[in-house]
Structures are given as C-alpha cells and as structure tokens.
Amino acid sequence: MKPENLLDRPLIVGVTLFLILYSVVCFSIDTLPDLRPAVRRFLDISETVVVGLFTLEYLYRIYSTENRLRFVFSFYGLVDLLAILPFYLATSVDLRTLRLLRLLRLGRVLKLLRYRLAFDRFAKAIAMAKEELLVFTLGSLVVLFLAAVGIYYFEHAAQPDKFRSIFDSLWWVVVTLTTVGYGDIYPITLGGRLFTFCVLMIGLGLVAVPTGIIASSLSAIRAKQEEIASSLSSDD
Template identity: 30%
Template sequence: MTDDSRQARWENRTQAPLAVASMLFLAAYAVRVLASGLPPAGRTACLAVIFAAWAVFAVDYAVRWRLSGQGPRFVRTHWLDTLVLVLPLLRPLRIVHIYGAVQHRRGKPRLALHARVVTYAGLSALLLGFAGALAVYQHEHAARGATIRTFGDAVWWTSATLATVGYGDVTPVTAMGRLVAVGLMACGLALLGAVTGSFSSWLLQVFAREDDERPPGR
C-alpha cells in the first residue's frame, strides 16, 4: 500500500473526530470566556478540553506529515493545516473543511461552484467572527482604557473588522487584541475577495449565456 493511499485512508477516518474536536474547542473556549461565574473546577475542565482538542490536531498533523513522506515540504504544501495547529482561533475552520469533504464524498456537489464559494466564505466568516469576538473580549474587557467592554461590543467590532468597514467607535487597546485584529483584517480581505471574485465570475457567465441565447440580428 502506498503512502498516498494510507494518508487518504487516515484523512477519511479522522474527518469526523477533527470536526468534533473543533466544535468542542469552540464550545469550551466560549464557556471559559463568557461564563464569568464559572467555578475553578469548571474553568479547569474547559482548559482541559481546549488542550485535548489541540492534542488531537497535533497528532493528526504529525501522522499526516509522516505518511506524506514530504519531510519539511509538508509544512509549505499544507500551510492551512499548519496555521490551524499554531493559531487556536483558526481551528473552527476545520468544520468548513469537513463540510466540503462531505459534499465531495457524495459525488457531484449539490451546489454550483459560485454558491459553494459563498457558502464556505459565509461559514468561515461566522466561525472566525465568533472565535475572534471571544478572543478580543477575553483580552479587552478588563483592560485599562478599553472600549470593548461587553461581548456585544466584541461582536460588533469583529463584524466591522471582517467586513473591512472599521467604524472606529470601538477599538482594541491591548497587544493581543490588536494582534487578533490584524488576523481578522487579513481573513476579512481574503473572504471578501473570494466572494467578490466569485460573484463577478457568475455575472460574466450569466451575461455570456444571455448573449449566446439571443437570436441572431438582435
């Protein structure tokens, strides 16, 4: 059996566990950040779930690196997986990856290419926005001079940042909050570019089809 087939079998078997780990990570992180009255035992349990989810991603990454036989080149060819392993806020994106894999496993995807791009971008924005709002709220709400005092403020700021609007009514003041802001700005630009490009391509196809269907002489 080749390494490629072994890697494919491993990826097929770990899709569901990785999706569950992503959801557990996001749920545990949300409870730890938002549940202000959580007892120490509960906070410890949430932290254990967070680290367990990271361990699942780390084991999966190490196994696929070993099965790929690519050596250090694996990091470059699987850059998204590397970022997901290093940056906790990106781990929920594995849910989007699993959604795409399920669509392809059923044969021909039910949605057209442009609809899939919009769907994936929407899911990514929703998951990134929620995780980003949690991270910003965690580091900002108790900081001196902070304008992001509530989780609602964090959600509003995250939505404006991902949409590349940037009203400026609330802004992060801590180093970690600004680091999260930079990541969200980059993700927002990428998602906006993907949706805009897909929509433009769809419009061009619609206009081209209308020209082809127009009777000659008109």
C-alpha cells in the first residue's frame, strides 16, 4: 500500500477517531474542581500520549504528501497543526495564558471533519448557494438596522433607560429575530408591541429561508453523487 494511504486504513481511522473523542472527554474531566492528584497526573499523561500520536500523524502526512507546502497551509493541514500546537506552546509561554491555550485543544474536534463525507457535502452545498446566502445575509443586516430604528422611535420616549440608542435597540432586535427572548428589554407601548409582532414574523422567515436554500443544495449534491455512482456501477 502506498504511504499516503496508510492513514486511511479503517483501523487507523478508528483509532484516530477514538483518540479525538478520548481527548475531548479528558479535557472535560480536567475542568472538574477538586480532582485528586492521581487523576490529574493520569490526565496529563493521557494528553502527552495523545499529542505525541497526533504529532506523528501530522509529520507522517507531511512526509507522505507530494506537495508538502500546500498540505501545511491547507484546511486539514492547519486543523492537524491546531490539534497539537497548543500543547507545545503551553510549555514556553507565560502561565497566565495557559487557560486560553488549553481551550484551543478543542480544535482537535475539527479533525473529525477529515473522516466525514457528510461534511464534504455540506461544504459543497454552502459553496453552491454562496451567492444566494450572501444576498440573504446582506438583506438580513438591512432588516436588523431598520428594525432597530423602528423600535427606537417607538420605545425611546417610554423607556429611555432601556432603548437609549440605536445600538441598544440592535441588541433587542437580535434577541427578538432569533426568538430567544431574554426578557431584559421588551416593548411596553402599543405601537412597540405591534411592531414587535411584525419583527417576529420576519424573524421566522430569516430562519426558514437559509435553511431551505441549504437543504435544496444538499439534495442537488446528493442526487448528483448518486447519479455519478450509478453511472460508474453500470460501466463496471
């Protein structure tokens, strides 16, 4: 088997996936308070072993690829580097930044993308619908600003401490359009409440439209892949 295919063997892939999940579990356990020193040592040893194995994998991928520089700066190359770099940086930086670097270990989860075809289809769907999504995003930003201006003029006089400016109103718009509804800022005037109803109706559309765009793109890509697979099987 060619060297570049060694890491794609089912056994190696399974071990890699296990190490990723194991590392995430250890990271979560490490945040628990009042852990015994023995548990701390075990977690430290586990982290060292996992990083060592991922480092060997990263170096092997660089060694086995033809265009090494292209791999290093590719998406998967950067993900593989992100999975191991925080461990080595934590030994040479001020300890006050150690907590932030430990959070970067979660970048190791991104290594799962390498082994999931569904992520590839999703990325292709985003690329296929990027123009529609861009137009929709720009339109959404316009709606956000107009809604902030509207609620400001409805509620500023009644609640000057809540809706002090357009920027404060933007926070209300984001919370309302996403239907989160924290309740920290809400309208009390009749006009403001009617305006809020309109904004909520628009918010439902803001969620539904991009979902439909991406879903249709995913369906098109899946149909195309099935067509290609069918034609290949018929040729055989």
